[in-house]
Amino acid sequence: MTDSEYAGWTHVYSGKVRDLYVPTSTMTDDDTWTGDPLALSPVVLVVASDRVSAFDHVLDPAIPGKGAMLTELTRWWFDQLPEVPNHLAHPLDDRLEALGLPEIPAELADRATLCRTLDMFPIECVVRGFITGGGWKDYQATGTIGGIPLPEGLSNGDRLPEPIFTPAWKAPLGEHDENITYERAAEIVGETVASQLRELSLQIFTKAQAIAEARGLILADTKFEFGADRATGIITLGDEVLTSDSSRYWDAAAYANEATPELRMASFDKQIVRDWLAANWDQSGTPPTLPHEIVEQTAGKYRELLDRLGA
Template sequence: MTDIGELPGWTHVYSGKVRDLYVPTKLMTDDDSWTGDPLATSPVVLVVASDRVSAFDHLLEPPIPGKGAMLTALTHWWFDELPEVPNHLAHPLDDRLEALELPEVPDAVADRATLCRTLDMFPIECVVRGYLTGSGYKEYVETGAIGGFPLPAGLGDGDRLPEPIYTPAWKAPMGQHDENISYERTVELVGDVVAAQLRELSLEVFASASKKAEERGLILADTKFEFGADRATGIVTLADEVLTSDSSRYWDAAAYATGTTPAERMASFDKQIVRNWLAANWDQQGRPPVLPDEIVEQTADRYRELLDRLRG
């Protein structure tokens, strides 16, 4: 699934739908102590965001030009905007890393690569919703709640919630679907102390990010975070992509206030254009069709517009 192959000084160890992970080759070959699972033993990982795009659990063709670089730039921008939240960025002057003499990040992927400290990741997707829409709205219509969290009656698609809610999900193994779970289930998975930290941090980051988005004429409707424990200190640390078009739902505040249809009010800055086109042109049987050039271009434009508006 990787689209760039091997990188000088780095060994490819894993590919997700969008991201490819690499560890320093020297740590896998120079010392027997680094054998085994490289993500469990290497203190750093190079995360490279690809231009791949997926929908309905399928990878699609062609990729979205510049998507990986835009997601990476947005994540780094948000990390800078949230200095009070510990994150997984690796700094070359870190005493724990300086002695490793890490290889350089290759120029070919520099604009879409992030050098990170490896964490012991928690199997929880920390979802925060400020507005009722998407899968949350469907669950609300059926049950009057989301993840066991009861909501007031009479809410419609796109309505603002009385206050943001934390609705975690269990991160399923590769090839399986994530599963919405109750807060009590997160306690069973990670313990009561960590579960409380995940909820508190998620709501705090969402509140701060929502305010910054509002200042730029944007609504942060919902998002998901991932956290892990720092292997040296145990501190709960923000990881992976943060508040990007792939992990979050943003709407234009002016369109939300004046739009006359749901499509106008809640046009998101992500791959919804792709989902809509596939829903109208594919029965989800067999291989998905190739995306038309205009759908690819429109999607890239939405990603780019969000990045430009947030960064000013």
Template sequence: MSETVDGWTHVYSGKVRDLYVPTKMMDDDDSWTGDPLSHSPVVLVVASDRVSAFDEVLSPAIPGKGAMLTKLTRWWFDQLPEVPNHLAHPLDDRLEALELPEVPDELAERATLCRTLDMFPIECVVRGFITGGGFKEYQETGAIGGIPLPDGLSNGDRLPEPIFTPAWKAPLGEHDENISFERTVELVGDVVAEQLRELSLEIFEHASAIAEQRGLILADTKFEFGADRAIGIVTLADEVLTSDSSRYWDAEAYATAETPELRMASFDKQIVRDWLAANWDPEAVEEPPTLPHEIVEQTAERYRALVDRLTQGG
């Protein structure tokens, strides 16, 4: 699944991203135990074109997806200059002393050199509108993540104000679990929990305003944070406000479309999810089917459309 990168050793693969550390650090240090990321001050994050749905990596991949996710994350980091992030800057004296291997040109559009952080086991979900799993929870309980909401909300409605509804990041192979803020405090402490909530809501508000200027609605998103190993501050990490981590809608369609499907057509892989749900019964067939060419192309176009709308200002 992972790619070979000269000078870098592959240490982890997620559904979409592959992580690498400098090979010479592993070769020169016989103390490597457990997680290599706990030893290396830097990690090379390479976004693949892989696409997943219902916890399955599907075939074929979405052409250009990794480059688009990387471009959008870089762009959003530029829009958030006051928020500490995990990007490793080439002029950092600590990095210069490491004499890191070059990133191959063929990976440049998909690779990001990052400082390693002590990651918090929390997905920081912010919802400005009610839909998806949040709407299902609301229908059952009248609340999301323990936060009571007004009666009578419909799928796709704007919430009175954005809400922070965290999830616990389960170990690889297990499902993440929605948790209350009180449980977040138990996991990371009251000071960090409050910082995660405040930062998430502030970034969401700022990003929503930028999206609105471009005729887009940011319905919900998720952030991940870690502690900077040198100075301990809470630092934004991973992908940020991309199609894979966020739900965007077209503002005009939201206001004028006659059906929920058109009103809330998102700029992400929902096309893949819908097709797979209609064409695969995992209880009858273990392996998911191959995605049709037209589904792959339609999905790629939705990813491209969001990148263009945001980075080109309309």
């Protein structure tokens, strides 16, 4: 994607799934400046692509409609959480009105979010209500998750006595994120901020879990990202929120009635892709092309979660 393709917007970053653009008017004309372009702009256009990644690789082909579905779900969850400050930008905001923001390109409208830039904390705020995934591996090895002791005798997929906050450190680009203890998080961002991040994360998770359960779904775990509002310093919820890519959802009826973990904990996300890739690739060289039926099944899981939530 080149800068000239979207009038008034300059592309500044591409991750595995998202692309970031800032208003061209906020870019510096100093060719020697090598700093972060997001530091100069009060807003950023976050565009969710249809790309799908697994095992640290972007795969081919993309999942049709994925970016729009993730964006729709994030917008819906923000509406369910009016009490939590979030990064959505409103063009009539006094701080933005003077910018004369360019129009959001029509071809991006269903998967683009205009956001206020935040000073992001280098912490992923993971909350777990059930034991599974990497948390299950840690528990098997140590009896703890993130340094938090848990009762003996838990099985994969069990509900925890109460949700727990198990942060991760966001590693620099190209490196793996690192699971850390709360105490390490406090060393990184300070005790006051760490305490607020934990409280907010658990508060949001508890509310979201109740909303999901009312719709026959289990929210097993999720991750949040927060930053400080540059004008007020208020801790603000950013990034995607409670989507299929950041959260693990299960069908409550299947969880209660199915005998095998594979069926009991089938999730509404790209697990189908991970499972197929694990069975058909040794993780060396270039990943194989995803079969059409795997792509279609994955797109169907993303859509089914939207429909079940009523988003």
